[in-house]
Amino acid sequence: MVTPQDIKQWIETGLDGSQVECDGDGHHFNAVIVSPDFSGKSIIQQHQMVYSALGDKMKAEIHALSMRTLTPEQAAQGD
């Protein structure tokens, strides 16, 4: 079964310099992804970058993933 730790690792590997917090029950996952590469991108582009980091795993292993994407600046403001 897929664990939140797997998803964190897949995204951080596929998206250089990103930091991921993820929780979930093996079927549904919630992830917050912070990456400097999100700067200047639309929210659609940001989510596409995460999907692209996960690649074919989105089709097979991961049933449902909710995500929130933030630049480091946005993450700092949210705290």
Add this chain to the structure above:
Amino acid sequence: MNTNERIQDTLGSNAIVLYMKGSPQFPQCGFSGRAVQLLQSVGAKFESVDVLADPDIREGIKQFSNWPTIPQLYIKGEFVGGSDIMVELYENGELQKLVESTN
């Protein structure tokens, strides 16, 4: 018509289209259900397409938008996003503005 043409035809003849699993009355997935609720709460009149009823569209719409998940919202032919983005747009008031822009 091929799948791509069918998608473009649907988007061309409806200002707001939600590709979802199930119907607005009976969503077959929590994310699709949430998308319907958000649209209804801003008073949107929208066309829905049940991708579970059509495997070609289910696969075709993912390639059309380069987006691997359902639901997918389109307004005036433009891909707006999936359910997470819809929540964010709802919370910052943008979803209402997009819907009103179709009136």
